[in-house]
Amino acid sequence: MRISWGLLSFPATVSAIENGINGWLRYAPLPSDQRPSNLRLPGAIMTLSTNKTSPVYTAGQELQSGIKSILNQALPLYHEPDEYIGSTILVSTTGEFYGRDKGNVKATATLADDGYLLRMRAGNVVILGQTERGALYGAFDYLSRIAQGRFSDADLVIERGYAGPSIFFNNNAIPKNLDRVSQYARLLASIGINGIVVNNVGISLNFASPHTLGGLSTFDPLDQSVISWWTDKTNCLYKRIPDIVGYLVKANSEGQPGPLTYNRTLADGANLFAKAVQPHGGIVMFRAFVYDNHINPADLKADRANHAVEFFKGLDGQFLDNIVVQIKYGPIDFQVREPASPLFANKPQTNIAIELQITQEYLGQQSHLVYVAPLWKTILDFDRADDPTQDPQALLEDWTRLTFGSDPLVLGVITEISMASWPAYENYTGNLGQWTRADHDGIGMDRTVSMGTGFAGQYPAEVAGQFENIEATPDDLLLWFHHMNYTHILKSGKSVIQHFYDAHYAGADTAQRLSVAWESLRKKIDTDRFNDVLFRLRYLADGAGRVGKHEYRIEAETMTLKNYKLTGVNPVETASNLTAVVLISNNTSGEVTTKLDFDSGKYDVAINYLDLIGGKARYKAFLNGKLLLEWAGDLEDKLGHAFSTKLDGHSATRVTVRDVQIQKGDVLKITGVADGNELAPLDYLAILPQGVVD
Numbered sequence: 251m252r253i254s255w256g257l258l259s260f261p262a263t264v265s266a267i268e269n270g271i272n273g274w275l276r277y278a279p280l281p282s283d284q285r286p287s288n289l290r291l292p293g294a295i296m297t298l299s300t301n302k303t304s305p306v307y308t309a310g311q312e313l314q315s316g317i318k319s320i321l322n323q324a325l326p327l328y329h330e331p332d333e334y335i336g337s338t339i340l341v342s343t344t345g346e347f348y349g350r351d352k353g354n355v356k357a358t359a360t361l362a363d364d365g366y367l368l369r370m371r372a373g374n375v376v377i378l379g380q381t382e383r384g385a386l387y388g389a390f391d392y393l394s395r396i397a398q399g400r401f402s403d404a405d406l407v408i409e410r411g412y413a414g415p416s417i418f419f420n421n422n423a424i425p426k427n428l429d430r431v432s433q434y435a436r437l438l439a440s441i442g443i444n445g446i447v448v449n450n451v452g453i454s455l456n457f458a459s460p461h462t463l464g465g466l467s468t469f470d471p472l473d474q475s476v477i478s479w480w481t482d483k484t485n486c487l488y489k490r491i492p493d494i495v496g497y498l499v500k501a502n503s504e505g506q507p508g509p510l511t512y513n514r515t516l517a518d519g520a521n522l523f524a525k526a527v528q529p530h531g532g533i534v535m536f537r538a539f540v541y542d543n544h545i546n547p548a549d550l551k552a553d554r555a556n557h558a559v560e561f562f563k564g565l566d567g568q569f570l571d572n573i574v575v576q577i578k579y580g581p582i583d584f585q586v587r588e589p590a591s592p593l594f595a596n597k598p599q600t601n602i603a604i605e606l607q608i609t610q611e612y613l614g615q616q617s618h619l620v621y622v623a624p625l626w627k628t629i630l631d632f633d634r635a636d637d638p639t640q641d642p643q644a645l646l647e648d649w650t651r652l653t654f655g656s657d658p659l660v661l662g663v664i665t666e667i668s669m670a671s672w673p674a675y676e677n678y679t680g681n682l683g684q685w686t687r688a689d690h691d692g693i694g695m696d697r698t699v700s701m702g703t704g705f706a707g708q709y710p711a712e713v714a715g716q717f718e719n720i721e722a723t724p725d726d727l728l729l730w731f732h733h734m735n736y737t738h739i740l741k742s743g744k745s746v747i748q749h750f751y752d753a754h755y756a757g758a759d760t761a762q763r764l765s766v767a768w769e770s771l772r773k774k775i776d777t778d779r780f781n782d783v784l785f786r787l788r789y790l791a792d793g794a795g796r797v798g799k800h801e802y803r804i805e806a807e808t809m810t811l812k813n814y815k816l817t818g819v820n821p822v823e824t825a826s827n828l829t830a831v832v833l834i835s836n837n838t839s840g841e842v843t844t845k846l847d848f849d850s851g852k853y854d855v856a857i858n859y860l861d862l863i864g865g866k867a868r869y870k871a872f873l874n875g876k877l878l879l880e881w882a883g884d885l886e887d888k889l890g891h892a893f894s895t896k897l898d899g900h901s902a903t904r905v906t907v908r909d910v911q912i913q914k915g916d917v918l919k920i921t922g923v924a925d926g927n928e929l930a931p932l933d934y935l936a937i938l939p940q941g942v943v944d
């Protein structure tokens with residue numbers, strides 16, 4: 251009886267488990283206050299395709315499940331106009347639609363490849379794709395609108411001609427369970443991406459294959475036997491996978507073989523593949539990430555940033571039409587701040603694509619929060635003529651509403667922490683461009699034509715002139731282009747060194763406030779996703795800012811140690827007061843104890859420790875003998891990426907217990923139990939009054 255009562259009192263809709271896997275395609279129920287009172291939905295979904303493998307058919311299924319979930323309305327799905335009379339959400343290709351002479355909706359513009367027309371009226375919705383894929387993109391657009399409560403009438407013509415590569419692989423192998431692959435395909439299709447390349451440094455097309463795999467004596471791209479080898483292999487591939495998009499080629503990069511091995515040009519290399527895929531309608535994405543990785547650091551004129559333009563010089567116009575040269579946004583490699591690659595301006599007669607990275611390789615991996623769209627915008631805005639239409643904040647707000655719902659507090663907090671994340675990351679990692687060639691007087695790389703590596707001269711004259719000149723170079727790229735004295739006064743009025751100090755503190759401060767802001771969303775977001783993000787933001791809180799005095803810190807090396815000993819870290823500044831403590835052996839446990847000499851009150855207790863790969867030490871913290879917190883050094887599992895096997899800046903991290911009541915003279919004890927090579931390292935404690943971050 252009691253159990254029945256319990257079940258009966260359960261809310262009518264029990265939301266599905268939220269683990270983030272659905273991304274922005276959650277199709278969360280739309281709260282009733284966001285539904286127009288006079289909401290009228292069409293009575294059915296009609297997709298003019300009975301072919302189950304057609305994206306038009308898939309669009310129908312996506313609409314059906316999406317609308318069921320968002321609006322709790324089960325719309326029937328039909329494929330033939332005769333089957334249903336009444337208002338519909340109609341999905342078709344333009345060809346099929348006009349072929350059936352349903353000419354009452356006229357396309358207001360010619361649709362580009364994969365473009366679509368979306369016409370929303372209260373009782374009727376029409377989604378017409380220029381291709382089958384275009385129809386699917388249109389269906390996702392419609393679902394995105396209703397999921398955000400945007401029901402107003404609309405007539406949209408979306409031009410799409412965009413095919414962006416993306417990366418998906420799992421432990422360097424094709425996963426056995428392919429559910430996530432179709433989920434990924436849905437996410438991509440919902441934003442209009444129609445092709446992916448599974449690629450990384452380990453799995454990629456190798457230029458030397460005719461030799462290493464095929465046993466030929468050469469892989470010279472102009473050799474007839476090599477051309478035949480690639481043509482045969484390509485024909486075989488297309489026989490097995492007819493809709494393969496083409497090849498992505500990375501040659502002569504990071505020690506990889508390529509056409510330069512035979513004194514051929516990169517265009518010779520790219521054209522070899524372009525000719526092989528051309529009869530099948532295929533394309534070649536040719537990566538411009540080409541550089542010599544044996545650069546001599548003592549040679550002050552040597553500059554990796556110069557290589558792409560040097561290697562591609564003189565080749566403009568020589569690439570076949572089905573080649574797209576793929577250029578990283580900046581001249582180096584996805585750094586936190588780079589100028590736009592000058593190669594963009596050097597290839598007017600070549601198809602080019604910009605390469606962006608969303609996986610944050612050099613931006614704290616997936617462990618730090620860095621919303622990268624504002625960074626991309628700095629690149630897209632470089633050439634004013636580009637006029638990118640998407641505003642990073644509007645994009646973020648769409649994503650947030652779809653991923654976490656439309657609650658104004660949720661929207662506000664996520665927008666605020668996301669928009670602050672890239673500037674904060676830049677602040678607590680690398681400032682003013684790039685940190686290279688630092689010595690006791692100054693920092694930065696002289697890339698001018700007059701004195702430096704000459705990189706600045708690779709831009710068109712007007713831009714080159716700006717970067718050549720210290721006064722005209724913006725602060726945020728100053729050290730990318732110039733070697734400056736630490737005492738040089740920036741446009742901001744601060745010296746270079748003062749900017750470093752201030753920015754590091756400001757960035758670390760922002761990073762620590764992110765977790766506090768996120769905590770205000772407790773109960774507004776499902777527990778799993780709330781806790782997962784909170785965990786990452788608290789981990790993030792150990793940003794930087796080790797210089798100077800920390801009145802709330804107690805260094806582990808000053809505590810009473812039992813079975814613990816002092817140890818150095820490398821580099822030294824990654825431990826507070828340059829020292830950490832570790833257990834005396836890897837087969838033991840020990841403890842550190844200290845008396846808290848703070849006024850009685852409520853504090854946040856932060857414990858900074860180091861978490862290595864190769865062990866999962868266990869820790870317990872006690873206040874006057876009462877257990878405060880228990881944790882393990884297992885970030886390698888929780889954050890899902892390998893960071894460090896050593897005591898260094900990558901392994902330094904912290905746990906925090908909020909709102910702890912402390913009396914003057916209380917005793918805080920931390921016990922550690924070694925595991926593997928992890929000797930339960932500890933760095934310091936911070937006893938933080940309300941509102942103070944450190």
Ligand SMILES: *[C@@H]1O[C@H](CO)[C@@H](O)[C@H](O)[C@H]1NC(C)=O
Pocket residue numbers: 301302303304305382
């Ligand atoms: C079904 O659609 C797919 C995808 O567009 C297409 O490749 C296939 O040829 C179609 N099958 C039939 C029988 O029309």
Ligand SMILES: *[C@@H]1O[C@H](CO)[C@@H](O)[C@H](O)[C@H]1NC(C)=O
Pocket residue numbers: 511512513
């Ligand atoms: C490439 O050219 C260089 C210099 O022009 C020459 O020394 C080298 O032997 C050539 N290599 C091949 C494989 O032809």
Ligand SMILES: *[C@@H]1O[C@H](CO)[C@@H](O)[C@H](O)[C@H]1NC(C)=O
Pocket residue numbers: 691735736737
């Ligand atoms: C840089 O600063 C050092 C130390 O303050 C000074 O001796 C040197 O002349 C300065 N160099 C330049 C180029 O201003």
Ligand SMILES: *[C@@H]1O[C@H](CO)[C@@H](O)[C@H](O)[C@H]1NC(C)=O
Pocket residue numbers: 670671673674677749752753754756757758760
């Ligand atoms: C970054 O640092 C600058 C300089 O101290 C500061 O003005 C700015 O507010 C900081 N921004 C963030 C998001 O930390």
Ligand SMILES: *[C@@H]1O[C@H](CO)[C@@H](O)[C@H](O)[C@H]1NC(C)=O
Pocket residue numbers: 804805807808816827829
């Ligand atoms: C820094 O560590 C040394 C021992 O290495 C210790 O004597 C000193 O008190 C510590 N300083 C602070 C501020 O804790």
Ligand SMILES: *[C@@H]1O[C@H](CO)[C@@H](O)[C@H](O)[C@H]1NC(C)=O
Pocket residue numbers: 837
């Ligand atoms: C580790 O500790 C266990 C249990 O105390 C003991 O049996 C073992 O001999 C120790 N091993 C080493 C290498 O000290």
Ligand SMILES: *[C@@H]1O[C@H](CO)[C@@H](O)[C@H](O)[C@H]1NC(C)=O
Pocket residue numbers: 836837926927
């Ligand atoms: C424990 O430490 C010893 C001596 O430092 C070392 O040889 C051994 O490999 C360590 N054991 C583990 C499991 O890391």
